[in-house]
Amino acid sequence: MSAKEFVFLPVMAAVVLVQLFTAASDSAYYLTQLTMAAYYSLLIVGLCVLMGYAGQISLGHAGFFAIGGYLSAGLTTRDLLPWAESPVVRSLDALGCLNHGQDLYGAQLLTVAPWAAAAAAVLAAALVALALGVPVLKLKGHYLAMATLGFGIIVYRLVLASEYFGEADGISGVPGFPLLPGLTVSGDSAGRVANYYVAWMVLLVAVLLLRHLIDSRPGRALRAIHGSPEAADAMGVDVARYKLKVFVLSAVYAALAGVLMTHYNGGIGPSEAGVMKSVRWVAIVAVGGMAHLWGALTMGVLLNFLSLRGVFGSYDDAVFALILIAIMLYAPGGIFSLLPDGRWRERLASLARRGKSGEAAP
């Protein structure tokens, strides 16, 4: 285990301690928001690698989250019985991809099994990212931001306008996602503790995979593209291809977050696809320090937890926008650069130098 992987131990210990604390203090309801914050953070760590390490901005990641969430919600709730005789539905059924169940009133219901729906949703997000990435990743800086923003708006308006995705109401009644016998991703309060651990395990494994990526050949290629695209190209890195791969990877993370969150919440609404959500994710990555996976994770969990607890009230979006402005102005290196061992020391040193040279001058 390398030094960088050693960080996982205290984090895992903290996850367990928090759970034990809530159990001891009879405040297990906090675990619900911590579980949701972990799922949102799954999107954020993926976006962190795209933005911080590969240097590509995306203002459309809520769109990928929504593709994951809405597709798994739609497929696991919308009845396929009217098409039961169609060859597609029959072959899906033969493959075991479908669930035969009953709705609230006891009527027959034929839906896609959660695992198959999740696979389809994540695959769809990956394909959309691929199709979108080929043209838009040729753009740089704010042009890329604009193009991905456009994509986010399209997804938002599509889910809002389509009956299949429930228009303004979204989709509710999404079943739980069975992981193992007796373990289901759902909002059922009996499984609250188990779900908390599932979410955090998924998040930490996802971070571990990204950590491995960053410290390896493809990860260095991505960071090289951020550092100097011309030099990376001259060193044989196929810049367009690598940008596309990391874009798809971050979209898959976002879609997986959407899938798990939707099953946990039992539904999804259009606000999850909103542009303000995409801006929020970018703000959190920026606060965490861009190229700082643990920073992004910490701020992702903290800020989402506060937001979900309703601490920011109806000023929720305004708070995140304010955070974005403040961080750009006062700590472009992220909030952790303000820690005593970060930039303050450098700043003090440079102030001291300036002071000294000022004294020396006549």
Add this chain to the structure above:
Amino acid sequence: MTLLAIEHLGKRFGGLQAVDDVGFTLARGAIKAVIGPNGAGKTTLFNLIAGMLSPSSGAILFQGQPIHGLQPCQVARRGIARTFQNIKMFHGMSALENVMVGRHVRTAVGFFGAMLRTPACRREERAIRERSLELLDFMGIADCADTPAVNLDFGRQRAVELARALALEPTLLLLDEPAAGLNIYETAELGRLIGRIRDLGITILLVEHDMSLVMDISDEIVVLSFGRKIAEDVPEVIQRHPEVVKVYLGE
């Protein structure tokens, strides 16, 4: 034996003929310099060879194969490495990591292998690290391995850039004004380094303003003026070439 052949190469930018019917060859194992006043088309010529520009006319043959019109990364994969006039370090990465990027085309691990850290990935990663450390050592800057590359002084950054280029195991090394921004001591040290790189069997083509360096290390010199080749010969002859003297010193 010819490694690189430039044939009737031309590059036009709108109304400007930046490179005009230039041709020369580069023998394997040689050091060749391209010189000329500002605006003579040296850097354009370089960018044409490195794939950053594609020519309007003519051909570039590397080991007998045409390489003009290829992307820079494809040119790199053929075994041509380059350095940049204004050093391009990968910021946010240590000196060692910068050199490790140079191993990119000689290694193969992809996204999945890296994320799952497969045994093959671990093996490759170890080999990349060892080779890169060797190269930093070869450049005499092994002690800077873990320093962020952009924090190094200019001379050391130049050395990191050279190590990065060597990590690619190039057959041909393109050096774009390697002495730019270096003082006379650093330039002399650079001259020795370039000699040692040639001793590794690597062919070198350089663009350079620093005449002492060029005259010192080059086997042959090509002189460009206004996009055209006006002379090509050994340094002693170039120094006394009437047209070259005219171009550099005026009539």
